[in-house]
Amino acid sequence: MSHRPHLGHSLERTVLHHRRPDDLQRERQASTTFGQRAADVVSTFAGSWRFIGIYIALTILWCGFNLVSFVKHWDPYPYIFYTFGVSVLAILLSSLILLAGNRQAEVDREHAENAYRHVDEVNAKQDEQLTILSKQLELIERQIQSGMQQHGEILDRLSTVLSACQALAPADGKGMPAARGTPAGNE
Numbered sequence: 623m624s625h626r627p628h629l630g631h632s633l634e635r636t637v638l639h640h641r642r643p644d645d646l647q648r649e650r651q652a653s654t655t656f657g658q659r660a661a662d663v664v665s666t667f668a669g670s671w672r673f674i675g676i677y678i679a680l681t682i683l684w685c686g687f688n689l690v691s692f693v694k695h696w697d698p699y700p701y702i703f704y705t706f707g708v709s710v711l712a713i714l715l716s717s718l719i720l721l722a723g724n725r726q727a728e729v730d731r732e733h734a735e736n737a738y739r740h741v742d743e744v745n746a747k748q749d750e751q752l753t754i755l756s757k758q759l760e761l762i763e764r765q766i767q768s769g770m771q772q773h774g775e776i777l778d779r780l781s782t783v784l785s786a787c788q789a790l791a792p793a794d795g796k797g798m799p800a801a802r803g804t805p806a807g808n809e
Contacts (some may be wrong), residue, residue: 654725665718668719
């Protein structure tokens with residue numbers, strides 16, 4: 623008896639060879655540069671509540687120390703040095719966040735392409751399986767039709783044999799052939 627794989631066999635083989643998101647993540651991490659990793663870390667930190675809290679605290683400290691009279695005023699009001707520092711920080715952070723955003727867009731595009739290829743492969747395998755099922759269904763229909771035809775022929779033959787038997791056997795008075803072993807007319 624030969625072993626026939628079930629219909630999902632080729633589909634399972636395709637799914638097993640499909641690139642998983644974890645594998646894509648590992649490949650991407652292995653190929654990232656130092657600058658890309660730094661941009662990811664900075665954008666993650668700069669987008670957190672912790673960064674906002676630290677930034678607000680440093681701003682209050684800067685302004686507070688420059689207003690207090692017992693400390694030398696290294697950046698008196700209107701805080702020109704502070705404004706310059708904040709501007710430089712904003713430029714650097716926005717650049718790093720844009721770099722990280724571009725990398726995330728690449729990651730999303732890779733995931734979308736991978737998902738599209740996966741769906742395309744699965745659809746192709748499903749079409750293949752539907753074709754196989756359709757052919758099997760046609761074969762079963764032909765077998766059923768052939769069986770019905772043979773059944774009809776057998777019924778016709780049996781009907782012919784029954785008619786011949788009825789014609790050969792004497793009737794018992796009720797129109798039925800007499801039972802075997804009992805003479806006709808004796809009840």
